[in-house]
Amino acid sequence: MLVLAGDIFQRWADDGRAPHPELVPVVDALARVAPRRIFTPGNHDWAAGGFLARHLDAEVTLTARLTLDGCRILVSHGDEADGSLGYRALRRVVRSGLVGALRTALGPARTWRLEGALGHAPEGEPDPALIAAQRARAREVLAHADVDVVVNGHTHAPCVEAHPGGLWVNLGDGHHTWCVLDGGTPTLTRHPP
Secondary structure: OEEEOOOOOOOOOOOOOOOOHHHHHHHHHHHHHOOOEEEOOOOOOHHHHHHHHHHHOOEEOOEEEEEEOOEEEEEEOOHHHOOOHHHHHHHHHHOOHHHHHHHHHHHHHHHHHHHHHHOOOOOOOOOHHHHHHHHHHHHHHHHHOOOOEEEEOOOOOOEEEEEOOEEEEEOOOOOOEEEEEEOOEEEEEEOOO
């Protein structure tokens, strides 16, 4: 099983209809990796869900609840912990029908170029306030939900932390860090090591 916690693609550009040609080899590789794929969309690749569901038979959900190796796991991208007014407004605008219509009018190639010019990975250190918000959210979930592990990313700050009720795993940067669950124990792996 492969669980993708969002931002696998820095940008998608076609509102779920098809990947940009540069992404086709990545999508093809995902099809070969595991027989079961789950995708929790991130803030950069939220439009990929429809395509991945249709063409990779991926389960697309904002929050995935799984039981693996006897371990109860909740997976989400993690940007939902950002309660700032600015981020909430930006998220709503970017995912609106108006922006969708603009993306359609521009077409995939121009949208890809525009997204490349506007969207980029954050530079410098991860935002401590956002990391604290994710940690607080994980603690709350571990204290009140039937889960042993909370997994998310978004902040580019990989870690595995023990909290009352279980573990918080932050994948950090989905392009270089992943989590392997073996015997109920999550381990972060970074590539290149």
